[in-house]
Amino acid sequence: MTDAAVATGTxxxxxxxxxxxSGLQYxxxxxxxxxxxxxxxxxxxxxxWHERDLVVPFAADEVRPGYxxxxxxxxxxxxxxxxxxxxxxxxxxxxxxxxxxHALHGLVCWADWTLQARSNDSVTLGTTIVPSDGYPHRIALxxxxxxxxxxxxxxVTAENLGAATAPYGTGPHPYLVAGPGTVDDWTLEFPxxxxxxxxxxxxxxxxxxxVETTPEFDFRTPRAIGDTFIDHAFTSIAREAxxxxxxTLSSPAGTGVRMxxxxxxxxLQVHTADRPAPERSRIGLxxxxxxxxxDAFSTGEDLVLLAPGQSHSAAWTIAATEA
Numbered sequence: 328m329t330d331a332a333v334a335t336g337t338x339x340x341x342x343x344x345x346x347x348x349s350g351l352q353y354x355x356x357x358x359x360x361x362x363x364x365x366x367x368x369x370x371x372x373x374x375x376w377h378e379r380d381l382v383v384p385f386a387a388d389e390v391r392p393g394y395x396x397x398x399x400x401x402x403x404x405x406x407x408x409x410x411x412x413x414x415x416x417x418x419x420x421x422x423x424x425x426x427x428x429h430a431l432h433g434l435v436c437w438a439d440w441t442l443q444a445r446s447n448d449s450v451t452l453g454t455t456i457v458p459s460d461g462y463p464h465r466i467a468l469x470x471x472x473x474x475x476x477x478x479x480x481x482x483v484t485a486e487n488l489g490a491a492t493a494p495y496g497t498g499p500h501p502y503l504v505a506g507p508g509t510v511d512d513w514t515l516e517f518p519x520x521x522x523x524x525x526x527x528x529x530x531x532x533x534x535x536x537x538v539e540t541t542p543e544f545d546f547r548t549p550r551a552i553g554d555t556f557i558d559h560a561f562t563s564i565a566r567e568a569x570x571x572x573x574x575t576l577s578s579p580a581g582t583g584v585r586m587x588x589x590x591x592x593x594x595l596q597v598h599t600a601d602r603p604a605p606e607r608s609r610i611g612l613x614x615x616x617x618x619x620x621x622d623a624f625s626t627g628e629d630l631v632l633l634a635p636g637q638s639h640s641a642a643w644t645i646a647a648t649e650a
Contacts, residue, residue, distance in 0.1 A: 347387040357448040357474035369440040369470040371396035376647035383502040383611035394500040397436040403498035404621040406430040411624035420461035427529040449473040464493035478646025487633040495631040496619040502611030506578030510609040516549035517574040519561035558598045581650030588643040592616035
């Protein structure tokens with residue numbers, strides 16, 4: 328399959344192509360893998376292994392459902408009330424989660440990223456965060472998607488182009504698919520020993536506690552998710568010798584998907600994607616490795632401090648598994 332940016336849609340009277348709602352489309356392939364990245368949000372729109380979905384896809388000419396597949400920066404998850412203090416100055420971010428009155432998932436998930444480089448098996452998109460009242464920093468971002476025999480590796484690199492140190496965090500937002508069925512049918516494993524409790528109404532962080540206090544959140548040994556509801560950040564993650572860790576999701580049919588990530592991502596948000604509409608509810612498991620926990624702009628916990636001219640990179644890989 329050749330790599331191409333394709334704008335599709337109903338031609339206008341001048342036969343000019345109409346740009347799909349999710350932006351320009353970049354398809355890459357390698358071996359049995361194929362991925363399509365949409366320019367809006369640098370979003371992972373599709374990822375398949377021999378035509379089997381590894382993430383919940385969406386249509387090119389569809390407004391991306393929520394944050395499905397988007398790049399999250401300069402913070403992942405929530406900033407409570409959208410307020411924080413940095414270097415002695417108070418800031419107010421736009422409240423992009425109105426129902427809970429938080430600033431959610433950064434500033435670039437609806438930006439139209441531009442092509443920087445491409446090949447048959449790799450594509451890099453870029454955008455720039457411009458200074459604003461709530462975040463007065465200029466940050467250049469690159470998102471590179473590369474396919475190999477080992478799956479799809481995504482790397483997000485940030486560079487501080489400004490003259491002051493900037494608070495920063497990042498993470499992805501894919502919804503993993505193990506195979507036939509829904510989240511209720513799948514088996515989950517990930518080596519986190521602690522999780523962050525939240526308030527039931529606004530999901531505001533409260534305290535980090537051992538998973539033993541809530542056994543249904545302990546997935547250090549693989550077990551079925553069943554009807555468990557999860558929308559929490561996990562940490563104290565056991566690592567391999569190289570610093571990597573992973574989440575494995577398996578179906579009763581023997582198919583599965585694994586997402587691995589490096590030590591630069593010490594937090595992991597897991598969400599069973601419960602939705603009011605039955606056709607959209609629990610059809611994929613949101614797995615979001617993060618450089619910092621929710622509300623890190625306020626707490627400072629694991630917050631990346633980007634000095635002027637400094638860069639930071641984080642990477643994760645999604646791969647198919649088979650019994």
